[in-house]
Amino acid sequence: MKNAVSFLALALAFTALTAFTFSGSNDFVGSKSCKACHSNAKMGGTAYKTWEGSSHAKALASLKTPEADKIATEKGFKTKAADTKECLACHVTSAKDDGVGCESCHGAASAYKSKHGKGKDVADAIAAGMILPKVDDGSAEKQCKTCHNDKSPTFKGFKFKEMWTKIAHAKG
Numbered sequence: 049m050k051n052a053v054s055f056l057a058l059a060l061a062f063t064a065l066t067a068f069t070f071s072g073s074n075d076f077v078g079s080k081s082c083k084a085c086h087s088n089a090k091m092g093g094t095a096y097k098t099w100e101g102s103s104h105a106k107a108l109a110s111l112k113t114p115e116a117d118k119i120a121t122e123k124g125f126k127t128k129a130a131d132t133k134e135c136l137a138c139h140v141t142s143a144k145d146d147g148v149g150c151e152s153c154h155g156a157a158s159a160y161k162s163k164h165g166k167g168k169d170v171a172d173a174i175a176a177g178m179i180l181p182k183v184d185d186g187s188a189e190k191q192c193k194t195c196h197n198d199k200s201p202t203f204k205g206f207k208f209k210e211m212w213t214k215i216a217h218a219k220g
């Protein structure tokens with residue numbers, strides 16, 4: 049019991065430490081800085097092209113519509129949808145991204161951007177903050193549902209398999 053408690057304390061301390069280390073060094077760099085390598089099957093794959101054509105890339109544009117302003121008003125907000133932080137929370141990754149960018153799912157990249165790629169150990173990238181959600185173990189679906197849930201004013205349910213097909217990308 050005592051061991052379990054001290055292990056837990058250690059685990060918590062470690063988590064706090066890593067969180068602290070990352071908070072200073074991991075900034076969002078924006079999806080455009082992934083474009084050069086991730087548009088090319090011979091480099092990092094074609095994830096950028098898939099993303100660019102997806103609704104995630106247009107998620108801020110969707111807030112700049114009369115329809116979105118109407119939703120914001122109905123929800124009791126006095127600001128326009130694109131100026132309402134409660135809406136931006138799910139629709140935008142950071143000031144550097146017009147919408148839900150790569151880093152919404154793969155983590156803020158300033159520290160791992162140069163630590164991953166051809167010939168590099170993915171473990172180093174993960175240690176530097178890269179998030180690699182997986183379809184197979186359910187972690188991807190879990191991540192989707194942090195935004196695709198009933199806190200979204202237009203939510204009509206979320207079928208993971210169907211939705212993943214629309215944005216699916218991988219290496220190569």
Ligand code: HEC
Pocket residue numbers: 077078079081082083084085086091092093150151154157161164165166167170173178179180219
């Ligand atoms: C200098 C080129 C380059 C840039 C810039 C780049 N990547 Fe990559 N990335 C690669 C290559 C090459 C691979 C494939 C590595 C392999 O096949 O083992 C990769 C793989 C990945 C992977 C899969 C895990 C891994 O490490 O194999 C993710 C996730 C990823 N990149 C995300 C990003 C994101 C997000 C950005 C922008 C913030 C980005 N990359 C910018 C070259 C780059």
Ligand code: HEC
Pocket residue numbers: 103104106107108110111137138139148152153188189191192193194195196208210211212213214215
């Ligand atoms: C950071 C929040 C966020 C995360 C995480 C997220 N999404 Fe989304 N997603 C959105 C928003 C916002 C929209 C609406 C974009 C628009 O049209 O303005 C959207 C739209 C979509 C659409 C288009 C809707 C449609 O009916 O065609 C698909 C498909 C989608 N997401 C799939 C996924 C999948 C699969 C995951 C997990 C792997 C995921 N999303 C994770 C915020 C998110």
Ligand code: HEC
Pocket residue numbers: 079082086092093095096097099100104148149150151152153154180181182183184188215217218219
């Ligand atoms: C909505 C969430 C989401 C967004 C946005 C997103 N990804 Fe991914 N990405 C995933 C998931 C989930 C996987 C794992 C797929 C699997 O398990 O096969 C993945 C896999 C990858 C892989 C392959 C990893 C491997 O090991 O095979 C690369 C490379 C990658 N993403 C790069 C990017 C880049 C670059 C962008 C932006 C242009 C981006 N992703 C945007 C969720 C996302």
Ligand code: HEC
Pocket residue numbers: 110111115116117119120123125129132134135136137138139194195196197199200201202203204
């Ligand atoms: C919890 C995350 C979340 C919040 C908060 C959120 N949205 Fe969304 N929004 C989404 C997702 C995910 C989608 C796509 C699927 C859906 O409709 O749930 C979406 C879709 C939309 C669409 C439809 C886009 C299209 O063209 O199909 C509009 C408009 C919209 N949201 C406006 C708003 C407004 C306005 C607010 C703030 C009052 C807001 N959203 C808050 C996650 C969110």
